[in-house]
Amino acid sequence: MPSQRLVMLLRASGESLEQAQAEVESVAEHPAVRQARAAAPRRRELEALLEARSALYRSEGPQVERRRQLSPGEFFERYYLRNRPVIIEGLMEDWPALKRWTPEWLAERFGDEAVEVMAGRESDADPDFNAEHLRQSLPLRELVARMRSAGETNDLYVVARNSLLLREAFRPLLSDIRAPAGYVHPDILTPESVHLWFGPAGTLSNLHHDHLNVLFCQVLGRKRFWLAPSWETPWLYNDRGLYSAVDIRAPDLERFPDFARATVHTCEVGPGDALLIPVGWWHAVRALDISLSVTFVCFDREQRNTEWRDYWLGPKPGRVER
Helix, strand or coil: CHHHHHHHHHHHCCCCHHHHHHHHHHHHCCHHHHHHHHHHHHHHHHHHHHHHHHHHHHHCCCCCEEEECCCHHHHHHHHHCCCCCEEEECCCCCCCHHHHCCHHHHHHHHCCCEEEEEECHHHCCCCCCCHHHHEEEEEHHHHHHHHHHHCCCCCEEECHHHCHHHCHHHHHHHHHCCCCCCCECCCCCCCCCEEEEEECCCCEEEEEECCCCEEEEEEECCEEEEEECHHHHHHCCCCECCECCCCCCCCCCCCCHHHHHCCCEEEEECCCEEEEECCCCEEEEEECCCEEEEEECCECCCCCCCCCCCCCCCCCCCCCCC
């Protein structure tokens, strides 16, 4: 039994039999240990169910489908409601942004405007999780110049949390994009319904999941995505909040052996591609070029989105009661 092995280990380190037994019994009665022991059967049941779900998914020959001329009805029925990703080609053909938005045009049009960026990301081991400490303001013209001179880097990035499109000075950019008819709610002036991402080649958002469905629209450049299903969360080392401890570029299977059980897809989105990232799906994103992206979270449904309100904090669910 585990307690007997612990006693033996303590004895080997010099503890008397009485001391070793007393320490093991004390730990066993700790409230945290008792709660974990009570939760273990439910956790095993849940993981067994998710393992069965994963096996069924793998037997389908999983892939991230690419579709063109996908109707809104089929989009919601086949992908959104089934928690499946899909890349939709041609959904942004009527966007002026596809022809107009370049780093040089932005610098000319908005060059004197200050933008908030996440800077110094290269020196932070966990820049996505520590984003609030990396905020820095600089003129857009300077940002573009730094992107051009830096080449491939993860050091500076305008991300969704910078809320650039909420700034009055940048509101004209909204006239260059369109809410895809039937997919996204037409009122894109609603706060937090649409966000802009702007960065050089090399920006990386490491493995994480979102608490909402996201329609990710690529305007300029290319991005590589790694995606893993929401139901494989127990094997993705969710060490805090929305984030995984696994480095998607070089997974350490000695430290994270269960990651080998996960089904990880890779795909690339380019200008004009729209990717549905379903709620709870794990994903990492790396820019292959200087990149501009737009994301929507208000869909054209009575309930604008489906939120994962009580996402896991830690590698496994630990509550005894719901």
